[in-house]
Amino acid sequence: MSTQSKARNVTLTTLQKIKENGEKFACLTAYDAGFSSILGDQGVEVILVGDSLGMVLQGHDSTLPVTMEDIIYHMQCVKRGNKGALLMADMPFMSYSSETQTLENAASLMRAGAHIIKLEGGAWIASTTKLLAERGIPVCAHMGLTPQSVNRIGGFHVQGRDTEQAQAIIEEAHLLQDAGANLLLLECVPRSLAKELTNSVDIPVIGIGAGPDTTGQIMVLHDVLGISPISPKFVKNFLIESTNGIPGAIHAYAQAVKNGSFPAEEHCFH
Numbered sequence: 001m002s003t004q005s006k007a008r009n010v011t012l013t014t015l016q017k018i019k020e021n022g023e024k025f026a027c028l029t030a031y032d033a034g035f036s037s038i039l040g041d042q043g044v045e046v047i048l049v050g051d052s053l054g055m056v057l058q059g060h061d062s063t064l065p066v067t068m069e070d071i072i073y074h075m076q077c078v079k080r081g082n083k084g085a086l087l088m089a090d091m092p093f094m095s096y097s098s099e100t101q102t103l104e105n106a107a108s109l110m111r112a113g114a115h116i117i118k119l120e121g122g123a124w125i126a127s128t129t130k131l132l133a134e135r136g137i138p139v140c141a142h143m144g145l146t147p148q149s150v151n152r153i154g155g156f157h158v159q160g161r162d163t164e165q166a167q168a169i170i171e172e173a174h175l176l177q178d179a180g181a182n183l184l185l186l187e188c189v190p191r192s193l194a195k196e197l198t199n200s201v202d203i204p205v206i207g208i209g210a211g212p213d214t215t216g217q218i219m220v221l222h223d224v225l226g227i228s229p230i231s232p233k234f235v236k237n238f239l240i241e242s243t244n245g246i247p248g249a250i251h252a253y254a255q256a257v258k259n260g261s262f263p264a265e266e267h268c269f270h
């Protein structure tokens with residue numbers, strides 16, 4: 001493998017340039033030093049310590065039980081193995097419900113090694129995004145299907161299917177960009193909505209279950225390696241065809257994202 005595919009000192013500027021050049025970047029979750037190191041070596045630009053750890057590591061049926069201590073611990077592990085990827089940390093459920101709590105928790109994640117924090121929500125997180133941005137903490141706003149709201153949504157369903165809802169998501173994306181968000185993450189929305197939204201904002205959009213037209217793609221590590229108990233439509237197991245075990249599977253994922261072959265039509269919602 002050429003060293004050029006390694007992720008070296010990726011910053012938000014790197015990601016912004018990738019968008020401006022019409023290229024793509026790859027993101028994956030990781031929760032420990034070993035995988036963190038493999039991901040960087042195989043060309044993954046962004047590593048997320050996601051609250052998905054509640055489901056794939058801890059065995060819960062949602063992300064709600066995940067605590068700040070959990071994310072801090074796993075971020076410290078990922079940071080030790082990091083080879084130059086941009087590290088993103090999830091703010092877990094109810095960890096950003098007041099200004100003081102938000103600032104203290106975001107600061108703890110940055111001290112643990114995060115370069116950017118991720119919050120779930122739409123218009124209602126615009127003031128929180130502004131609060132953090134003004135204090136120098138970069139924000140990724142997670143929109144569309146927001147798993148921390150699973151009980152309000154009524155399940156892990158595709159969002160933005162009707163025109164009114166799709167329009168609202170686009171308006172909220174602009175609100176969050178104006179509030180200072182550096183990245184948007186769009187989960188489980190129709191391909192056409194993700195494409196329109198990506199083209200209408202200046203900042204990079206990362207998709208999961210949102211089709212191939214976003215600037216970046218993200219997946220849960222366990223899904224890419226085929227070890228999750230459930231396999232939604234947008235998931236592809238890259239380990240099956242790997243001739244070089246786990247590093248080969250991660251490399252294939254990163255390359256497929258960058259050359260636009262993943263996600264394919266069969267992974268898209270319409």
Ligand code: KIV
Pocket residue numbers: 029048049050051052053090142185187208218219220
């Ligand atoms: O927690 C997580 O892993 C996530 C991804 C599904 C994007 O938020």
